[in-house]
Amino acid sequence: MAVEVRIPTILRKHTGGAKAVTAEGDTVRDLLGDLDRRYPGIAGQLFNADGSLHRFVNVYVNDEDVRFLGALDAKLDDGDVVAILPAVAGGGGGGSGGLKPSPPVDRG
Amino acid sequence: MLELDQDQYEALVAHARAEYPNEACALLAGRGDAVERVYALPNAEASPTFYVVEPKAQLRAMTEMDDLGLDLVGIFHSHVATEAYPSRTDVELAAYPDAAYLILSLADRDAPVLRAFRIRDGQVDEEPVQVAGRQPTPSRRP
Numbered sequence: 001m002a003v004e005v006r007i008p009t010i011l012r013k014h015t016g017g018a019k020a021v022t023a024e025g026d027t028v029r030d031l032l033g034d035l036d037r038r039y040p041g042i043a044g045q046l047f048n049a050d051g052s053l054h055r056f057v058n059v060y061v062n063d064e065d066v067r068f069l070g071a072l073d074a075k076l077d078d079g080d081v082v083a084i085l086p087a088v089a090g091g092g093g094g095g096s097g098g099l100k101p102s103p104p105v106d107r108g
Numbered sequence: 109m110l111e112l113d114q115d116q117y118e119a120l121v122a123h124a125r126a127e128y129p130n131e132a133c134a135l136l137a138g139r140g141d142a143v144e145r146v147y148a149l150p151n152a153e154a155s156p157t158f159y160v161v162e163p164k165a166q167l168r169a170m171t172e173m174d175d176l177g178l179d180l181v182g183i184f185h186s187h188v189a190t191e192a193y194p195s196r197t198d199v200e201l202a203a204y205p206d207a208a209y210l211i212l213s214l215a216d217r218d219a220p221v222l223r224a225f226r227i228r229d230g231q232v233d234e235e236p237v238q239v240a241g242r243q244p245t246p247s248r249r250p
Binding site: 009010056058060063064065067083085086087088089090091092093 | 131135155156157158159160161163164166167168183185186188190194195197198201202203204205209
């Protein structure tokens with residue numbers, strides 16, 4: 001499946017500045033793997049060490065959050081549009097001990 | 109220096125108060141230093157110490173900004189019990205180096221304090237923020 005992937009500003013250093021690229025895969029996992037073969041280094045920003053999707057990276061298929069579509073197993077069809085956005089997150093803390101982006105908890 | 113009009117500022121304070129005791133979050137769209145739209149968005153964590161902009165609301169807001177030719181110029185959230193300064197969590201999770209991070213402290217609920225910062229590569233630099241009709245916040249801490 002050839003799928004358009006919208007690349008956020010923070011990852012465009014890996015795509016030569018391109019805002020959108022094409023990659024292939026039948027699932028989101030395959031697609032992001034293909035993306036990393038085409039644009040080496042990009043997967044390090046998206047996945048945890050165990051291969052799950054980073055908690056603070058949002059991936060959407062046709063505007064739906066993939067966490068509601070089976071996460072990395074979400075199926076893709078020709079013409080789908082995948083978007084990647086870094087989560088907007090933070091917080092005042094206050095005795096939480098601080099949240100670290102890596103290794104994060106995977107909400108699946 | 110980021111510029112907010114009085115209505116935008118009051119919308120942010122009202123959003124922070126409405127979400128209290130949880131943290132509130134919002135995205136600010138504009139051109140250059142001028143804020144043109146405030147997107148008050150849900151905190152998916154509904155927590156007093158942590159916020160994550162609800163992912164679908166984030167996408168909708170960012171898509172609309174793109175469609176309108178606006179940039180993400182600011183990311184707003186409230187601290188309900190601590191000062192208006194980026195926490196360790198804020199710095200670690202700051203993924204938008206081109207946006208100003210605005211923090212509103214409600215530690216004194218009757219006297220909210222708004223400050224703005226650039227967070228890049230773990231480094232925090234305060235930036236002045238101007239609310240129309242008020243003195244800009246100082247660019248350095250007193």
